[in-house]
Amino acid sequence: MKTFLILGAGTGGTMVANKMAEILDTQEWRIVIVDRDETHYYQPGFLFIPFGTYSPSDVVKPKRNFLPPQVDVIFSDIELIEPDKNRVKLGRAKKTINYDYLVISTGSHIHPEETPGLDDEAAWMKNVFPFYTLEGATKLGNFLKFWKGGRMVLNISEMPIKCPVAPLEFLFLADWFFHERGIRDKVEIVFATPLPGAFTKPRASAVLGGMLDDKGINLQPEFTIMEVDHAKQVIRSYDETEIGYDLLVTIPTNMGAEVIGHSGMGDELNFVPANKHTLQSDKWENVWIIGDAGNVPASKAGSVAHFMLDVLIENIHRHMEGLEPLPDFDGHANCYIESGFEKGVLIDFNYDVEPLPGKYPLPGFGPFSLLKESYANHWGKMMFRWMYWNILLKGGEMPFESQMSMAGKWE
Incomplete structure (x- = not known):
């Protein structure tokens, strides 16, 4: 029996499991999906938790609820991927899975330790919070309930990041939230970004930058953070520019899964190099990517994983039939x-x-x-x-x- 293996049961991996369960003959194929976490997170919902619109219970459900019964689900960490040998070694499950096809959907994750000062556990989450994790968003929400005002700085450490519009959404919602609480005049909001403007695309950047201006949000472009100085409560760039904060909302460096790096499959940020139009690995023809796991220059967002899906499924099916994959993914x-x-x-x-x-x-x-x-x-x-x-x-x-x-x- 052949094995179709999916690593990661987030948005992309779950969609692939459901589609392949419809297509593959279960008499010929075994479909296996591996993930270390049994909980599925609706990550776009993290944005709303600091402002009380959603609670943590609104954004979590069991992963098994969304996977078809004919898929073999294994909850384990992944110790090593050996693509030259077509096999994956699992840690907690203590087994090795040999595969015929592999889809990598291991996502991206924040790495605060990449920025000096953000790795300081004693200072972390006192007045420095991420909102790209459930824990960070929840603790930030608890902080904001009682905050009396001051300077709130939102900083992006470096690109690429998951959901590139989320920082802007946070700023706009913060402006609304502080208005609702009657303290907007007591809060200075600063957006410090390594980008030359509010967003990655020039036309949208101009429109969204105008919205920041209209809301009285101070944009600090081309700010490349070097460190966080907790003692002085400043973030410092490589050119020694300092921005003081009373509350720092940080978007740390985003990287692919560590196992991708350990397995020698990734770039410097642990993203798998892949063809941006076919979604096939650059190096291994039976390895494919979906969602945030690859280095394709599309936004790392759930909608993109959805738009990748049909192209990916068709191209894998074509490859199984001995046909060339079609270059149909346009980065939508x-x-x-x-x-x-x-x-x-x-x-x-x-x-x-x-x-x-x-x-x-x-x-x-x-x-x-x-x-x-x-x-x-x-x-x-x-x-x-x-x-x-x-x-x-x-x-x-x-x-x-x-x-x-x-x-x-x-x-």
Whole structure:
């Protein structure tokens, strides 16, 4: 019997497991998925926890609930991947799995220890918090309940990061939250980013940067952090620029899974080099990536994993039939950006086309507006949690095409 092995049961891995369970003959194929954690996290929901919109219970469910019964689920750490030998060694499970096909969906994770000062456990989470983890978002929420004001600095350590719009969403929601509490005039909000502007794409960066200005949020571009000085309560860049803080919301360096590095399969940030259009590993033809695990220059976000899915499944199926994979993944991403006060912005883009104004998904009708604030965009964001748990994870059909369409957009 042949083995189809998936490493990681997050968004990408779960979708692949559900799709392959529909396609592969269980008399011929064994489908195995490995993950060290039995809990599935709805990571977009972490953003809302500091502001009391969601509680931790809103963003966690058992992973088994979303995996089909014909898939062999193993909860274990992964000790080593040996792609030249087509096998994976598991730690806690104490077994070796030989595979015919491997999909790597091990995601990305924050590494505060990459920045001096962020690895100081004595100071960590007193007035320095991440929100890219459930623990960090929850502790930040507890801090904000009683904070009286001061200077709040949000800093991105380096790119790439998961969900590149999340820092902007946090800033916009913080502006709303402090208004709601009646202390906005007592809070200075600073955004220190290594990017030259508010976002990675120039046109969207101009629009979103304008929104920061309108909300009185101070943008500090091209700030490349060197260290956090807890004694002085400053973050310091390599050119010795200092920004003081009373509250630091940090987005540490994001890296791929450590086992990718230990196995010699990754780049300097432990992301697996892969063809950005086919999603096939650059080095091993029976190894594929989905979601955040690869080095493809697409946004590391759940919507991108969804858009990768159909291309990945078709290309793996083609490879099984002895055919060449098709270069069909265009880097498509779309992201709802919460902008506060029950409004949001939607952006839709790919490798070659940056976010443009227009209507989505129906040309001229929408109901969502692109690159423009609207109430509908906010409700689209809020409805997505239900769609995620009930449709997307299970590999169900979503009303969005994998390839980006120019219909309804204008230059």
